[in-house]
Amino acid sequence: MAMRTAATRAAATATSQTGLRALYSSFSNFPFNQPQAKVEKPPPAEPSTNLFVSGLSKRTTTEGLRDAFAKFGAVVDARVVTDRASGYSKGFGFVRYPTIDEAAEGIKGMDGQFLDGWVIFAEYARPRAPLPPINNGYPQGQW
Numbered sequence: 001m002a003m004r005t006a007a008t009r010a011a012a013t014a015t016s017q018t019g020l021r022a023l024y025s026s027f028s029n030f031p032f033n034q035p036q037a038k039v040e041k042p043p044p045a046e047p048s049t050n051l052f053v054s055g056l057s058k059r060t061t062t063e064g065l066r067d068a069f070a071k072f073g074a075v076v077d078a079r080v081v082t083d084r085a086s087g088y089s090k091g092f093g094f095v096r097y098p099t100i101d102e103a104a105e106g107i108k109g110m111d112g113q114f115l116d117g118w119v120i121f122a123e124y125a126r127p128r129a130p131l132p133p134i135n136n137g138y139p140q141g142q143w
Contacts, residue, residue, distance in 0.1 A: 045124035073102030
């Protein structure tokens with residue numbers, strides 16, 4: 001009986017080392033698996049009256065977003081960004097308040113809360129980065 005358990009343990013150890021675990025653990029020393037550089041998070045956005053809301057459900061409408069944020073102040077504008085082809089929500093939107101104080105209350109009240117069954121995240125909107133100039137492959141200034 002003792003011989004059988006010793007043989008079973010030895011077989012299990014050999015199998016665990018040569019099975020999937022051995023396959024996946026061998027990639028840890030793979031020469032192309034270089035350590036990743038730490039990516040710094042962008043600095044927090046400056047307080048503004050415009051809020052970025054992410055994590056929205058595909059069923060969330062502009063009216064639903066406006067009603068949810070209206071509990072914390074007067075909403076000037078609310079918009080759910082939708083796909084052009086399907087018309088469904090892309091999962092994010094924007095809410096604008098008249099004052100920064102009301103916008104801060106909207107963030108405090110709705111950040112991490114449920115809306116249409118999904119947890120949403122509210123933060124100050126960042127300004128859109130400028131688009132790079134379009135060159136289209138034509139040489140500039142040589143015509």
